[in-house]
Amino acid sequence: MNELIDLTLVCILLGLASLSLFTQSLFRAVMFFILLGLILALVWIRLDAPDIALAEAAIGAGITGILLLDALAHLRATSNTPPQLRQLKQPRFWLALISGAGVILLLALAISEPLAPAVALDLQVSENLTNSGVTHPITAILLNFRSYDTLLEVAVLVLAALVAVTLRQSDEHPVVNEYLPNPLLHACLKLFFPMIFLVSMYLLWAGAAQPGGAFQAGAVLAAAFVLFYLVGLKTQLAQNDIYLKGGWIFGLALFVLVGSMPLLYGQPFLTYPDSQAGIFILLIELGLTLSIGWILFSMFLLSQSSPLQKKDSP
Amino acid sequence: MSSYLIFAYGGVGLCGIGVFGFILHTHLLRRLIAFNLLGSGTFLILVGLSQSGRGEADYIPQALVLTGIVVAVAATALALVLIRRWAALTQHATLPEDQGPS
Structure with a gap:
């Protein structure tokens, strides 16, 4: 019975993947891709990974979907390449088919052999969990045992945002309808924003003991910012270069600062004292949530019509 | 066959479809979608x-x-900015070597 559900999910997954690549209209392709993200969230639930399911639904389907749709509208205005599938050339088709089939064959062969883990890392995780300051193993891994991963990951996010802002001073065609003049959305957002914020903070808080954490919370926050932007409540903060970039750096800076505090006591970088580890992790996660929300929102904002520089140089 | 292994094979399928689409398509946005499929397959x-x-x-x-999902969305966002810049400069959403003699 369970296998039936799994097989159905896999079939839907592969079907949606094919549709998102080979459907005629690019708009539909993006829609199928967003749907695929939602189905993937279900798959992660079946794989006993609720943390990834939350992240996939919020980041993979939500934020990526927003970015793709936004770019699609923009490409329609600027490029004269038809977004429809063109007449495909024969040699390219056969090359693609052979490569795709080859990848499937090789990977299927590779994973058909059962693998034995060389080092029992999970035992080490469960042994040290009591000293990590949190009770949820994934948060413990991300922010205590492997905190370098998370630190560098946030650095990657900041780097991507910096490159994006450098490229932005372009002659982009202004999108005429910049926001949705919808009074209902406007009123609803005012009602719902406290709730969205509460959900975000709850996800952050719950991350210590249950699925949740900074990334999911940051994505929810970013969605709230995007909604704000769409109804035309333009934040003055986003227009100011210092606040914009300061918001990106904030989480990373706090992480480095908190992480280097043990250095004062002769401990290595990013090793928290066992008794205060919980506070340290919560502090870092709060900074990360705000910064990740702000960076993801900026990524959406950066490609919008009014570059900052135009404000300064009339 | 455990349900974990079924999804691993599903990931193999996603990887294959992703590679197929990535080579087949010339439109950059479609290529980006294919690339994301490849990434999701790898995660699975x-x-x-x-x-x-x-x-x-x-x-x-x-x-x-x-961690990978967050880095993937950062890469996607960056790729979209690059594609837009390219499209704004050249009025094309494909690379020059793929545009053909038409």
Whole structure:
């Protein structure tokens, strides 16, 4: 019975993947891709990974979907390449088919052999969990045992945002309808924003003991910012270069600062004292949530019509 | 066959479809979608395969995939900015070597 559900999910997954690549209209392709993200969230639930399911639904389907749709509208205005599938050339088709089939064959062969883990890392995780300051193993891994991963990951996010802002001073065609003049959305957002914020903070808080954490919370926050932007409540903060970039750096800076505090006591970088580890992790996660929300929102904002520089140089 | 392994094979399928689409298409946005499919397939293999060997949830690959998803969205956002810039400069959403003599 369970296998039936799994097989159905896999079939839907592969079907949606094919549709998102080979459907005629690019708009539909993006829609199928967003749907695929939602189905993937279900798959992660079946794989006993609720943390990834939350992240996939919020980041993979939500934020990526927003970015793709936004770019699609923009490409329609600027490029004269038809977004429809063109007449495909024969040699390219056969090359693609052979490569795709080859990848499937090789990977299927590779994973058909059962693998034995060389080092029992999970035992080490469960042994040290009591000293990590949190009770949820994934948060413990991300922010205590492997905190370098998370630190560098946030650095990657900041780097991507910096490159994006450098490229932005372009002659982009202004999108005429910049926001949705919808009074209902406007009123609803005012009602719902406290709730969205509460959900975000709850996800952050719950991350210590249950699925949740900074990334999911940051994505929810970013969605709230995007909604704000769409109804035309333009934040003055986003227009100011210092606040914009300061918001990106904030989480990373706090992480480095908190992480280097043990250095004062002769401990290595990013090793928290066992008794205060919980506070340290919560502090870092709060900074990360705000910064990740702000960076993801900026990524959406950066490609919008009014570059900052135009404000300064009339 | 455990349900973990089924999803690992599903990930294999996603990887194959992703590679197929990435080579086949010339439109950059479609290529980006194909690239994301390839990434999702990799994540599924990573978690599914490791858990099928143990028969229970394995938190270490899950944490790695969580990091991977966030990096993937950063890469996607960056690619979209590049594609837009390219389209604004050249009025094309394909690369010059793919545009053909038409």
